[in-house]
Amino acid sequence: xxxxxxxxxxxxxxxxxxxxxxxxxxxxxxxxxxxxxxxxxxxxxxxxxxxxxxxxxxxxxxxxxxxxxxxxxxxxxxxxxxxxxxxxxxxxxxxxxxxxxxxxxxxxxxxxxxxxxxxxxxxxxxxxxxxxxxxxxxxxxxxxxxxxxxxxxxxxxxxxxxxxxxxxxxxxxxxxxxxxxxxxxxxxxxxxxxxxxxxxxxxxxxxxxxxxxxxxxxxxxxxxxxxxxxxxxxxxxxxxxxxxxxxxxxxxxxxxxxxxxxxxxxxxxxxxxxxxxxxxxxxxxxxxxxxxxxxxxxxxxxxxxxxxxxxxxxxxxxxxxxxxxxxxxxxxxxxxxxxxxxxxxxxxxxxxxxxxxxxxxxxxxxxxxxxxxxxxxxxxxxxxxxxxxxxxxxxxxxxxxxxxxxxxxxxxxxxxxxxxxxxxxxxxxx
Numbered sequence: 001x002x003x004x005x006x007x008x009x010x011x012x013x014x015x016x017x018x019x020x021x022x023x024x025x026x027x028x029x030x031x032x033x034x035x036x037x038x039x040x041x042x043x044x045x046x047x048x049x050x051x052x053x054x055x056x057x058x059x060x061x062x063x064x065x066x067x068x069x070x071x072x073x074x075x076x077x078x079x080x081x082x083x084x085x086x087x088x089x090x091x092x093x094x095x096x097x098x099x100x101x102x103x104x105x106x107x108x109x110x111x112x113x114x115x116x117x118x119x120x121x122x123x124x125x126x127x128x129x130x131x132x133x134x135x136x137x138x139x140x141x142x143x144x145x146x147x148x149x150x151x152x153x154x155x156x157x158x159x160x161x162x163x164x165x166x167x168x169x170x171x172x173x174x175x176x177x178x179x180x181x182x183x184x185x186x187x188x189x190x191x192x193x194x195x196x197x198x199x200x201x202x203x204x205x206x207x208x209x210x211x212x213x214x215x216x217x218x219x220x221x222x223x224x225x226x227x228x229x230x231x232x233x234x235x236x237x238x239x240x241x242x243x244x245x246x247x248x249x250x251x252x253x254x255x256x257x258x259x260x261x262x263x264x265x266x267x268x269x270x271x272x273x274x275x276x277x278x279x280x281x282x283x284x285x286x287x288x289x290x291x292x293x294x295x296x297x298x299x300x301x302x303x304x305x306x307x308x309x310x311x312x313x314x315x316x317x318x319x320x321x322x323x324x325x326x327x328x329x330x331x332x333x334x335x336x337x338x339x340x341x342x343x344x345x346x347x348x349x350x351x352x353x354x355x356x357x358x359x360x361x362x363x364x365x366x367x368x369x370x371x372x373x374x375x376x377x378x379x380x381x382x383x384x385x386x387x388x389x390x391x392x393x394x395x396x397x398x399x400x401x402x403x404x405x406x407x408x409x410x411x412x413x414x415x416x417x418x419x420x421x422x423x424x425x426x427x428x429x430x
Contacts, residue, residue, distance in 0.1 A: 055136070055137075056135075056136065056137075056138055057107050057108050057138070057139075058106060058136075058138055058139065058140050060102065060106045060107065060141075060416065061103075061415060061416050061417060061418070061421075062417075063414060063415050064264065064275055064276070064277075064414060064415045065143070065276070065412055065413070065414070065415045066140040066141070066142065066415070067194050067355075068142060068263070068277060068353070068355070068378050068412070069232075069253040069259065069263075070138075070194070070231065071138075071234065071235055071253075072194070072227040072229060072230060072235065072355055073137075073138045073140070073194040073195050073227065074195075074225065074227055075194065075195050075196065075197065075200075075201050075224065075225055075357075076192070076193070076194055076201065076222070076223065076224030076225070076357040076374065077193040077198075077201040077202050077204070077205045077221065077223055077224075078190065078191070078192050078193070078224065078281065078374065078376070079190065079191050079193075079205050079208075079209070079221040079222075080146070080186065080188075080189070080190045080219045080220050080408055081187055081189040081190065081191075081212070081217060081218060081219055082187065082216065082217050083158075083188040083189065084214070084216060084217050086159075088159040088160060090215045091159060092428055093215075094211065094215045094216060095422055095423050095424050096422045097211050097212075098143070098208055098211060098212065098422075098423060099416060099421075099422035099423045100422075101207060102204070102208070103416075105131075105139060105203070105207065106136065106139045106140060106204075107136065108135060108136035110126070110131075110132075111126060111127040111128070111203075111204075111207035111210075111211070112125070112126025112127050114127075115127050116128065116129035116132055117129065117132070127207060128203065128206055128207055130199060130202075130203050130206075131199060131203040134199060134200055134203075135197075136195075137195040137196045137200040137201075138194070138195055138196045139193065139194070139200050139204060140192075140193070140194050141191060141192070141193055141208075142191070142192040142194075142412060143189065143190070143412065143413070143423045144189065144191075144279045144410025144411060144412045145169075145188075145410055145411050145412075145413070145424065145427070146169075146186060146188050146190065146408065146409070146410050146411075147165065147169050147170055147409065148186065149161065149188040150162050150164065150165035150169070151165065161427065164270065164272065164427060164430075165270075166270040166273055166411055167269075167270075168269065168278060168382055168383060169278070169382075169409065169410075169411045170382075171409065172382065172386075172387065172407055172408075175390055175391070175394070175404065176394050177399055177403070178404050178407070179403050179404065180404065180405060180406060181405055181406060183219075183220065184219075184220035184222075184283065184405070184406045185220070185406050185408055186219070186407075186408050187219045187408055187410070188216075188219075189216060190408065190410045191205060192279070192376070198225070202223075220406070222283060222359060222374050222406075223359060224356075224357025224358060224359050224374045225357060225359070226238060226239075226357065227357055228240045228246045228247060228356040228357060228358055228373055229246060229247030229250045229354040229356055230250055230252070231250065231251075231252060231253055231353070231355060232252055232253045233252050237310060237318065240286075240358060241288065241358050241371055242286060242291055242303070242401075243299075243307060244299075244303050244305060244307055245305065247354050248305070248310055248318055248319065249322075249345075250354050251263065251351055251352070251353040251354075258351065261380070262350065262352065262379060262380055262385070263277050263352075263353050263378050263379060263380055264276070264277055264380060265278070265380055266380070269380075269381075271426075271430065272413070272426035272427045272430050273413060273414070273427075274414065276412045276413045276414045277378045277379065277411075278378065278379055278380070278381065278385070278409065278410070278411055278412065279376065279378055279410045279411075280375075280376070280378075280379070280408070280409050281375065281376050281406070281407070281408045281409075281410075282374075282375040282404055282406065282407050282408075283372070283374055283375075283404070283405045284372050284373045284374070284375050284402050284403070284404050285370065285372040285402065285403045286401060286402055287368075287400075287401045287402065288369045289368055289369070290400075291401045294401075300313060301338060301397070302339065302397040302401075303338060303339050303398070304338035304339055304341055312333075312334060312340060313326070313333040313334050313340075314328060314333030314334065322334070322340065324341065324344075335397070336395075337395050337396065337397040338396075338397060339393070339396055339397070339398045342392050342393050342395065342396050343389060343393065343396075347392065348388060348392045348393075349388055350379075351385075352377040352378065352379045352385045352386055352389060353377060354376070354377050355376045355377070356373050356374055356375040356376050356377075357374050357376070358373060358374075359372060359373070359374050372402070378412070382409055413426065414426075
């Protein structure tokens with residue numbers, strides 16, 4: 001970690017840049033047996049803004065895929081796939097079948113039209129049944145397409161898509177300190193399942209894996225709990241496993257201009273992707289035990305916020321505008337190597353929509369928790385989104401306590417419009 005700013009030092013060029021943007025939004029860094037969608041009627045606006053209740057269904061169709069600016073749910077099941085066939089028609093059939101199943105499951109129905117128990121006793125059911133009797137639980141399913149779907153690592157164009165690969169869809173560059181496991185990185189396709197009930201999310205992924213058998217195979221997956229960001233102003237800011245409020249200045253659905261600028265792909269990108277976005281996923285292990293031995297003051301200086309209130313250091317309340325000129329005892333309250341300073345949009349030069357989750361995957365065999373943040377971010381262009389932010393964090397004091405162990409990037413097509421639409425249709429038929 002670099003030394004704190006010394007008393008009386010003038011504003012550096014980096015700090016001056018941050019001061020100019022102080023106060024702007026920031027980033028820290030029989031199908032329906034027993035299940036039915038429930039109308040939102042009777043819920044007041046404040047309650048609805050806080051996110052789907054366990055008995056609510058999130059609309060599946062729309063200009064954008066659900067699960068991006070949808071109020072963040074509490075549970076995640078993320079899975080990346082390898083496509084195991086070279087037949088384009090087989091891949092298209094799976095995407096069409098996935099879309100049909102997702103349309104049903106997000107509405108609170110079984111994955112297939114017959115369901116878990118209404119079919120022949122001598123044939124496998126077209127739903128696995130563990131969600132029988134459960135409400136939709138705000139389930140959203142979001143699909144993404146990886147760079148290797150267009151061109152494999154050895155340059156093979158398996159599906160005739162190479163010429164249609166968007167220019168920004170490239171593997172992420174290496175970052176200082178990366179400890180990536182190739183077996184849990186990358187992927188031809190991904191599915192992000194979010195819900196307020198973990199069984200509903202797992203049920204959805206399980207059935208999509210079942211439907212895709214023989215065409216796709218699971219490459220890696222991650223379960224998550226306890227959202228680590230808010231995507232709407234109606235949601236309180238959650239805490240991450242370091243105990244700090246996370247995502248105070250995250251982009252919000254109530255700011256459509258910012259979303260158009262930083263999240264949604266425009267007409268200047270590939271035409272089939274207009275209205276879509278790019279997803280970056282990073283599994284970030286937090287070194288819990290060393291962090292827990294750090295003094296409170298050091299923790300707060302590393303983050304740049306008070307642990308209790310979530311306020312930026314030198315301020316009183318969580319949502320008070322960040323003031324990089326504020327001083328405490330003759331020193332700048334927010335150090336230049338703090339996470340808040342480096343991740344602020346005016347210092348990072350961009351903004352991203354965060355939608356991450358905490359994880360605890362047991363221990364590492366040495367008695368230490370294998371736990372941390374499964375970071376998910378959506379942006380209009382990864383090179384000017386996550387990559388730009390991550391490069392700015394190279395001097396982040398928090399790097400001493402985190403390790404990036406998994407990495408992937410995907411292009412998320414626009415939303416499904418009509419009954420005959422399906423995920424990725426414009427890519428394959430345009």
